[in-house]
Amino acid sequence: MSRTRGSVTIDDVARHVGVAKGTVSRVLNNYNDISETTKKRILQAVKDLGYQPSATARNLKRGRQDTLGIVIPVGHGSGADPFLAEFIDGIARALDELGLDLLVTTAHSRDHTIESLKRLIARRKVDGFIVTRTEVDDARIAYLKEHNFPFVAHGRTSDPSGYAWFDIDNEATFADGVRHLYSLGHQRIGFIGGTLELNFALQRLQGYRQGLEALGLPRDEELESVQDLSERGGIAGAEALLALPSPPTALLCATDALAIGAIQFCRKFGLKPGSDVTVLGYDGLPVGEYLDPPLTTFSQSAQDAGARVARMLVDVLDGADPQALQSLARADLIRRASDGAPSMTPEALAGVLRDRLNKQPHSGNKGE
């Protein structure tokens, strides 16, 4: 039996039973104008022949694909975002229960993303989209709204009205982060974030600022470092902030990747993360547990988020009002060991680091 050929069609079933194919279709779609006896005979034949309706044919008539799409932004060779991997896992699990499928595409630039959306829409391969990593001014969302194509966003934009979204309360969470660090005794708190075009990056920075303000701490722009959202960016951010004349004793990072880089930098220069410098991440990546020290981080379940967003999109497709489908969640602080009371003052820290930066790093990679 090859691909299409040989597979049993609704006509085969109809012929086998001796009814019209419309009748078979009606039985399979639970119309109630079929007598019990024919219904039984048809169901039996369906079973005997192993008939399964062709999704393609059904979709053509119905105009639905029973398929959702997601276009994943990927940096140039930067590798997959571990958060997204779990997010997709969550989506797939939810869709599995609903009998839907997920079409995954990657895009390596903003234009490419829009093109992928266009293509998928024009060729009618998906019924709706899940949009991730929303930007403050998001071209995808603008496009989808304009063309009135169903979608749900994971994350908001500067104007969060008129569409369905699920997001974390970034501002509250990062204000909490500041409060937590303050309660540990930190007075100078640095922030390492990502490009402010990304909505969550902007909001986390704002949350950081709000947290400072609420505690009456002064805001110092020197303590805010915007970097690539990667481990490398974390290293650069830590370096920039810790090299300050009066460095922060705690680093609040917008993502775990940044925090991992920051920790790496600290270790490299002999600063003990968790006491000499406190590092807080965000994402709750599983691998954080196995770092040295294990990373204290805010966690939202990526899997839950995926499942939730998927179900929201299904609701939208079923005709729910997108406006009514907007929900904000909180992330929980998972305390591990990268945070603690400061072991020295910013000035002392600066002294220690000044020495070390001029000499060799304390311990580096070998063999490279």
Add this chain to the structure above:
Amino acid sequence: MSRTRGSVTIDDVARHVGVAKGTVSRVLNNYNDISETTKKRILQAVKDLGYQPSATARNLKRGRQDTLGIVIPVGHGSGADPFLAEFIDGIARALDELGLDLLVTTAHSRDHTIESLKRLIARRKVDGFIVTRTEVDDARIAYLKEHNFPFVAHGRTSDPSGYAWFDIDNEATFADGVRHLYSLGHQRIGFIGGTLELNFALQRLQGYRQGLEALGLPRDEELESVQDLSERGGIAGAEALLALPSPPTALLCATDALAIGAIQFCRKFGLKPGSDVTVLGYDGLPVGEYLDPPLTTFSQSAQDAGARVARMLVDVLDGADPQALQSLARADLIRRASDGAPSMTPEALAGVLRDRLNKQPHSGNKGE
């Protein structure tokens, strides 16, 4: 403009130009029995109206979906495999160039996997499958072979004939690993692997054994530990092997996750990975670079693997002989800092560990 309604069809184009829709179709499919003038007029109309053919309708007639499928095995809540994330990224990139799409499904058990395959095949949603994480005796491959449905495997099975696959030479790679450790001065080398139902896990164990044999080292089953393929498994494996009366001074791990766990265990008991105990991983996960110490590991590019497998599947769909599409690659050793000459004899190591195991761990997580 809502989902299906309003989108321009081939009929619209035909009417607009004043030709039959078959003519439009022939123009778009590069038939050569159309005059240049009508061709131009039609092409212009296509552009003006922004017409894109419906994939559904085309597929129905053609019997092809231009969509590939992948069913991802996911452990019960264990989270997504970072390797798979990059693998999928690679597939998506390759398919993007070819104008194909990728349908992603997750499955949480063997039965569920087969059911997903069945459903996708029966409903004709995909043209072929990419099978990952092959098992020694793989039900998916058996099923697909039996039903003569196109697929390519990433990894082999006990009988690697009759289908297309791409795999790493696990045996050679792990024999290399043993040789490397031996050349560093290690004589007692342990292996932490995964369930032997997974083909790569079995082959890596065999490679480890072959490596020992080639060097004339004795094989000691005590030094082989089979664990869950997770960080947790790595911890358990390290504990089991290092608690031996004569523990290994080097741990060869089947995956990075295992190695990460093993390192965690070492650190917890004050053993310095890279000198007191050497740990070797496999996968080349990006995060390995940011561990303490950075993980020495074998690397294959998951992205390349994905791209490669995708292209192979396209070849199969184009009629290539699967038998001829089998290829074996090598993984490269990336030396970072978790390997080195042993700092003590197995006996000394046992002594150190005996003390520490009975007391408190050297440094653990706090706040839990």
Add this chain to the structure above:
DNA sequence: CAGTTTTCCGAAACCGATTTTGTTGACTTA
């Protein structure tokens, strides 16, 4: 028992493309 409803199902239209078959007029050819 004739007229009206229901019940149940066959026939056909339809979804939007591709592909096959048929038709037309222009152009060759004998």
Add this chain to the structure above:
DNA sequence: TAAGTCAACAAAATCGGTTTCGGAAAACTG
């Protein structure tokens, strides 16, 4: 000049379903 060729397209069949329409028989009415 009648017959045959060919280029260029129209018309219709087809893919495998869903849905609309309508009709025969059975079941109710009064």
